[in-house]
Amino acid sequence: MHLPELTDAEASLLGEMRGRLIAQIESAGGALPFDLYMETALYSPGLGYYVNGRRKFGEAGDFVTAPEVSPLFSRCLARQVAECLLNLGGGSVLEVGAGSGRMATDMLSELEMLDALPERYQILELSPSLRQAQFDTLSHGVPHLLPRVVWLTEMPSAGFRGVLVGNELLDAMPVHRFRRVEGTWQELAVAVKGRTFCDRWKPLQSPGLAEALEKLWPDATGVIEGYSSELNMRLAPWLKAVAASLDAGYIILIDYGFAQREYYHAERSLGTLICHFRHRAYADPYLLPGLQDMTANVDFTALAQAAVALGFELSGYTTQAHFLIDSGLEQMLSTSDPNDLKRHLSMMQGVKKLTLPGEMGERFKVMALARGARAALSGFRSRDMRERL
Numbered sequence: 001m002h003l004p005e006l007t008d009a010e011a012s013l014l015g016e017m018r019g020r021l022i023a024q025i026e027s028a029g030g031a032l033p034f035d036l037y038m039e040t041a042l043y044s045p046g047l048g049y050y051v052n053g054r055r056k057f058g059e060a061g062d063f064v065t066a067p068e069v070s071p072l073f074s075r076c077l078a079r080q081v082a083e084c085l086l087n088l089g090g091g092s093v094l095e096v097g098a099g100s101g102r103m104a105t106d107m108l109s110e111l112e113m114l115d116a117l118p119e120r121y122q123i124l125e126l127s128p129s130l131r132q133a134q135f136d137t138l139s140h141g142v143p144h145l146l147p148r149v150v151w152l153t154e155m156p157s158a159g160f161r162g163v164l165v166g167n168e169l170l171d172a173m174p175v176h177r178f179r180r181v182e183g184t185w186q187e188l189a190v191a192v193k194g195r196t197f198c199d200r201w202k203p204l205q206s207p208g209l210a211e212a213l214e215k216l217w218p219d220a221t222g223v224i225e226g227y228s229s230e231l232n233m234r235l236a237p238w239l240k241a242v243a244a245s246l247d248a249g250y251i252i253l254i255d256y257g258f259a260q261r262e263y264y265h266a267e268r269s270l271g272t273l274i275c276h277f278r279h280r281a282y283a284d285p286y287l288l289p290g291l292q293d294m295t296a297n298v299d300f301t302a303l304a305q306a307a308v309a310l311g312f313e314l315s316g317y318t319t320q321a322h323f324l325i326d327s328g329l330e331q332m333l334s335t336s337d338p339n340d341l342k343r344h345l346s347m348m349q350g351v352k353k354l355t356l357p358g359e360m361g362e363r364f365k366v367m368a369l370a371r372g373a374r375a376a377l378s379g380f381r382s383r384d385m386r387e388r389l
């Protein structure tokens with residue numbers, strides 16, 4: 001694969017990240033569980049992909065997320081959030097992992113238009129450079145609403161009432177990788193090879209991984225030789241922390257993923273881990289640590305099970321296309337003036353990308369969870385896929 005040449009700054013960042021990973025692997029005895037490799041590559045202070053100041057989102061970055069495709073995405077989500085706040089009789093919004101701040105800006109301006117502004121718009125962001133980017137976007141787009149915006153570095157302590165939203169948040173969590181070989185499970189660790197990295201398959205060692213695989217495959221005799229995939233063991237602890245801080249309200253998560261049956265289907269025998277660098281997508285996680293995004297699809301069944309165990313009701317699970325349509329997309333489109341050709345075409349293009357099955361429309365799903373609040377939500381009116389989970 002041909003990758004664009006690295007700038008000097010990128011080459012230096014890559015060198016530093018490799019040095020940090022090599023030291024971490026050596027101090028772990030020569031092999032580091034894959035989730036820890038991924039955690040360092042994405043989140044290590046100062047250098048990790050989501051922490052260093054390199055541009056990631058949009059055309060000039062590595063990938064494009066839905067809020068960057070079109071403001072209609074965030075405006076539709078805002079409408080669903082407005083309904084949630086109405087059900088709750090008020091409350092705040094908490095956005096986790098807010099990227100460039102585009103979604104916060106467009107949601108706030110739509111919520112203002114709907115006369116449904118939240119008490120606070122809280123942003124939980126781990127990256128100082130992204131916090132700055134978010135501040136800049138919001139200052140430019142909705143300066144008068146900035147006093148409502150609060151940045152957090154951890155989940156609020158108990159007592160949050162409102163709506164938590166996260167777009168492409170869960171896919172950015174570090175995962176374990178595993179495979180089936182000669183009738184046993186193995187997990188992937190990362191070893192050093194020169195100045196780069198290689199696979200080192202080992203018997204299961206990470207706490208909880210054997211139990212998690214046993215739950216997925218109580219009888220693993222039918223699993224094909226060489227089958228491999230990944231598992232997000234951080235999802236349930238993350239949700240538990242959210243549950244501890246949420247007094248009453250909703251969680252709305254949008255991400256690419258499947259129900260468990262589809263995720264771990266025998267035909268998807270190499271898992272879903274993928275890397276992005278300047279709009280190239282590839283499978284090698286060792287190529288550009290610190291410069292490339294690494295992401296895995298979301299197991300929405302696991303999310304729903306963890307949520308129900310924590311006392312949430314499943315409000316709905318549907319495709320992004322259906323969610324946006326049920327949240328007012330068509331109505332927004334109908335207000336676009338076809339005589340204002342440039343604006344109209346750009347709007348149509350955004351809608352296509354967000355909703356067509358071959359684009360983001362079906363690959364991306366939306367799941368909403370409710371606790372202490374009315375579960376039924378209009379975003380899931382026309383296509384409820386909960387029975388698939």
Ligand SMILES: C[S@@+](CC[C@H](N)C(=O)[O-])C[C@H]1O[C@@H](n2cnc3c(N)ncnc32)[C@H](O)[C@@H]1O
Pocket residue numbers: 050057065066067068096097098099100124125126127130166167168169172173238
């Ligand atoms: C793929 S980006 C999506 C950004 C943005 N939501 C968008 O749609 O453009 C994933 C974001 O999730 C954040 N993230 C991942 N795990 C997190 C966690 N446990 N707490 C807070 N943020 C997290 C990352 O730092 C990153 O900003």
